[in-house]
Amino acid sequence: MARVTGVLFILLGLALAAAGGWLLSLGGSVYYLLAGLAMAATGALLRRRSVAALWLYALLLLVSAAWAVWEVGVDWWPLAARLDVLFVLGLWLVLPWMRRALEQPRVGTRPSLTRTRTPGMAPARGALGFVLAASAVLAVASWFRNPQAIDGNLQARAAATPAATDAPAPTIPPGEWHAYGRTGEGQRYSPLSQIAATNVDGLKLAWEYQTGDVRGKPGDPEETTFEVTPLKIGNRLFLCTPHQSVIALDATTGKQVWRFDPQIAGDLALQHLTCRGLSYQAAAVPAASGNAATAQPQPAVAAAAPEPARPGAGTAANPAPTTAPTDAGSTQDNANASALPLPVAARQGPTAPSCPAKLFMPTADGRVIALNPDNGAVCADFGRGSGQIDLWRHMPNVRPGAYYSTSPVVVTARLVIVGGTVLDNASTKEQSGVIRAFDIRTGDLVWNWDSGNPEDTAPLPPGRTYTPNSPNSWSISSVDETLGLVYIPMGNQPPDQWGGRRSEAVERYSSSVVALDLATGRVRWHFQTVHHDLWDYDVPAQPTLVDLDMGGQRVPALVQPTKQGELFVLDRRTGQPLLPVTEVPAPQGAAEGDHTAPTQPRSALSFEPAPLTERSMWGATMFDQLACRIAFHRLRYEGRFTPPSEQGSIIYPGNFGVFNWGGIAVDPQHGWAFTTPTYLAFVSKLVRRHDETTLMVQEGGPPKGSLPALNENFGAPFAASMKPFMSPVGLPCQAPPWGYVAGVDLRSGQVVWKHRNGTVRDLSPLPLPFKMGVPGIGGPMMTAGGVAFYSGALDNYVRAYDVRTGRQLWQDRLPAGGQATPMTYTGEDGRQYVLVVAGGHGSTGTKPGDSVRAYALPAVPQ
Template sequence: MFILSILFFLIGIVLTAGGIWLLALDGSPYYVISGVLLLAVSFTLRRHRVIANALYAVLLLGTMIWSLWESGFDWWPLASRMGTLLVLALPLLIFVGRKGRVSQRLLLPVWGICAVATLSPLAMDDPTAIKGTMADRVVNPSAATGLMGDSEWHAYGRSNLGQRYSPVNQITPDNVSDLELAWQYQTGDVKGPKDVGETTYEATPLKIGNALYLCTPHNWLVALNADTGEEMWVYDAKVPPESQRQHQTCRGVSYLPTEDESKQNIAKKQTQPAQQLASMQCDAQLFLPTSDARLLAVDPETGARCANFADDGVLDLMHNMPFKQSGYYYSTSPPLVAGGKVIVAGAVNDNYDINSPSGVIRAYDAKTGQLQWNWDAGHPEDTSPIGPDETYAVSSPNSWSVASADEELGLAYFPMGNRTPDQLGMYRSPADEKYSSSVVALSLETGQPEWVQQFVHHDLWDMDTPAQPVLLDLNTDKGVEPALVVPTKQGDVYVLHRGTGEAIFPITEEPAPQGAVPGDFTAKTQPTSAISFKPDPLTEADMWGATPIDQMLCRIEFNSLDYKGRYTPPSENGAIVFPGNFGVFNWGSVAVDPKRQVMFGMPLYLAFTSTLVPKDQELGETNQGEQGLNENAGAQYAVEMAPFLSPLGVPCQQPPWGYVAGVDLRTGKTAWKHKNGTVEDLTPLALPIKMGVPGIGGPIITDGGVVFMAASVDDYIRAYDLNTGAQIWQHRLPAGGQATPMTYLNSQGEQMVVQVAGGHGSIGTTIGDYVVAYKLAK
């Protein structure tokens, strides 16, 4: 009992001191009261056991009442409040001795009541879930799904429509359990000691003929046999290491078909490295963006560079840039190939320097590499090819994600980011303000902007539009309309007419918090869509932790930081950004079934903190990455960003943090929503507890009614029933699956599902270099 008494004393001291601090911040008085009661238990335990147990019974009962009042019968919030106290009560109940029977009879019933109350939510429905069924009907049986054959996957989202939908339907909810590993391949490209933290494997392969084409983080282009996974050739772009890059990744390559579309490119096994082959005149072409700001054109059959494109198959994307700092500009996403052009956008490092390269979008002749037009959000009306002695606008808003195109309308759709620095708006021009954090429709022929729809006004939160727009023809009350679906970081899903940009589902303006730093301002209102997964505002009761101590510390931090809800402006004091920088949706976008007109998405909820640091104080070491302290060279503030975590490194807000959700796009209603993923790879004990965890990546939908997705921070690929959202299959991956899968028919007519598994440096999933393929067992 002496050791237990000391333990109660130490916990009591911490809770009392922290509780006083929290109370001074207008927080809950519970921690002061519980700390004082634990001190009283400690002092009375050795000589007045009956009193000690009675006091502990009062603490248990009071904690249960307070917990139910704050969280209701929700398992994780309730268990985190009650769990530690229930465990600490066990020695009081077990080691009673002959004189402890009376005290045991006092404590045991209370302990039993509290234990039952804590465990009872396990037998109840998840209060965060939405249970339902998607309307099971085909609305548009002739819906366009892309121009290639059903067995192909010719672009990042399968086609330039970005639907991530395949007409292949051999795998169904009834037979998906028969999926087994067909083959596995390792690229040999792994994260090295000199790589930046966010070295990630996010590639989705293309399938053309009987070959798969994918890129690796260090920009190797790999060709595999689609039947067997056998390596055909590898082109290594020889990208040098660069510590100034924020990202070392490649999401995919792009494809220009042959003029004779009946020809199919089938990769042939090479006996020497592809980059050593002599360049050649190419019929079809693959385009590989590199992290040292080049665009390479490569022959699909051999891996040789295409001599007809640019400078012997190499286009330098730093041309005409106003600033050319190494590592500040590169393309992480595949370019758009449409209208005879290859259209390239790029990422500009966030918060490094106010004088950075431009975010210009450029269209080149897909065969020759000659510049056709350039659209720079800093000079949006002048799209004629830039002169040799001219430069693009400094640090103009960029488009780092994947674009889409409607060639019948002659429009390309680009999700737009922000002008760096992200958290400081005083450096932006009127043109920057108009086009940042939006989707813009550009003419494929001229690059002229046809329309723009902004999703955040005067963005101070890095809420750039991260996801590829999805195109489908949508049945509405007005008839069939050409629609565009755009998910955003702040949780809204916008459905727009892709010809005009007008809203199909209403967009409203809501009042926004005010209070920017001197010299800046905040928008008075912010838009929101009628289809939205935006979270409810955080409260102190939402703070969470594994023990009462880290729960209390999260509450102290919550009450110490600025927080007025979504769009709380950044400040010197520090502000909570929720949704955080990962966003509710990110580059994985959503998948849409154009025939049933339904959507599958993976909303996640993880708060961040953002602090502006004046340059007139000592900064210390700045970080080269999106998280940590970024210098913002030339600006009056540096910025420090981080996930909002407890001292134990878990999110301060209570779970679930990640879901899967289904939406009927005809009505805008969410049909179902379920927590997704387990903590198996987040805990030392590897417990597969379904908690609802964050994820980075995206889903695909098949005509068989099955959705495939990995993405979550546990190393699994999963299948879901599109009708109900129920998980119906999973398979353990050899590394993190932070890439969007794809599916196709092999040469034997068998449906294959392929997932790249290489992990993600920022979120700490298992690093690897794997490509895995599944098919139904025979």
């Protein structure tokens, strides 16, 4: 036993010493070399059955514990990565059979029968046992400490701010949810208060609906996701599925009312297959004078109607159009043939001759379809009889599926405003990122703003196309109709990681928030969140509009979360910062043919993570942690905004983002924000291209079917290999926590509380409920009851939190990943419901599903 154990120690020690020597040669810690030599020496002594092995190993464990505390303090997960293997091996050495194996046999007797007490055995075992006990005490002590946490109380920091006396009356009933963020302001805040911090733990599942739409169908891209936030209008819920079905449910019972299949075109070059939500135009209610010009929207949907007939023909209630529909667009548009042979919604039936109210559904083949919310019929009075807008009109580089709107469109009293996503890093010949506004009644093009040609916003004449490859807006926009502005979160020009050929116009608006005039489409102001973006730091989240009391004045503000962790708080009239923004020096030295910006903007309100160091590296054991330390020194890393390189650069935060499309939730009465920051490092490596056709970074081989070859950057000098910074066993190389919930006072710019969130139950091979703080994607929602809800963490739970302190109040297990933003509403029974979509996310690998779940407090007996 002693000899076999000795061989094991020698092998482990030599491996540790060899890797430790490599680390030391890279400028890293000497500890692993010395620890490996001590472990190998322990093994040699064990083979000789020397008690000195116990003394040497006790010293190794003692020094290792002291070194670990010196490196990371009393913090359980970093300590465990450094000491777990050593502790387990130490336990093995003090077990009874190891004591017997080390005792020397009497002379002339069989070793298995008679052994003598070896001198010094008891003190050696006692010393090792003492160090093991001390290490266990250190571990237990670390369980009760959370050095990364911030404890505080928003209520104690600032009293409630009363609403402005001249604030307009709400146009949306309190129990409804009319847009992705409930309103066009994107606050994700509900005035409902029936569910409160005092009773939220009583929430029960009220109903569950399964759409039948689950990822994994032929032709699905990896990033097939169920990210929808439903609308609630009248007693109807309206949602869309990953494969583009539109569904209406009874909001109180969850029963299906109608379903529409847009029959999207096949063989699409999709990078994403998702639908984050629908958009709603309320029916206009004529003013008392009968003047249609002063008509006001009616925020209600008609009573339940029969489910429409199957696609194909009209019904008595929904007659088919009497004239053949044409493709959607303005008069100028109709002069051009459609760029693609798209399906025509009005030909798929059923149709409604007119739709006083409309739902707008963006499809994966590049259309926006108008539907009657009463029955799901296609609106024949829209799009010149087609019931849709063709987003491929005037678009360059036509490739089916390579361009469409993954996010709900913006709806105003007279416009439908549409952005779209292009393929990231596929080529330098992608579609335009143009933003277009269409007449909400007819679908005719009113204006177009192309960041590659920003001054010309008039509809393009026949024969012209928009600027190829210009920055796009794939996320959700916000609107302030009183100011006459729509706020567009912009991405950058592909390729993301190399920008040596970007034009001045492209550079100006990349990774910016752009305020466009609703009447003309012209730029009123813009604010750039990243200069010369080389990190895929698109502005990912919907700008949140909220009025804040600052400096004794009530100011119309815009809060913009970013992937790099900033919360920029701007005056939404002018784009000027309300909280200070400073320009900080950034690392230099871009790849050949490119350059880096000398500085980058930083907000006074920032969730920027601390820079990584060798001490930040982590793993399941000291061995994979050592591998991460070696990788850290071999890669280029000079802090945030380290440029991508042929060597390989650590990008932290990675392009997953501290904040992504889920954004934040804001309480407009108090000026509080509930946020869900995520921290994951990525590795970005530029791979020199030899030609414009060879696949350079497709590790799994060529893509299947019509799916695109991502990150190849055809036409650029470099392809890009991008992946999370992971250990050899598939764990993040940076130490946890990786995900938090945090409460912010927007007026002062203070992060008042911050707590790790989520467990590794659904991320580890064994269902271990360790609360390590896991990444998340999807947004939070807040209520006037002082409760926030969030389901986006990469474990399958929906959770409720006390907004004031961040304390978790309730959770429920979901049947699949909940990577969507919850919403809340009032049912016909008077109860407040919380609705959660659980369908998983292809890129994160969370469990797929198709569930829509509504929770409510138990009904009170009458």
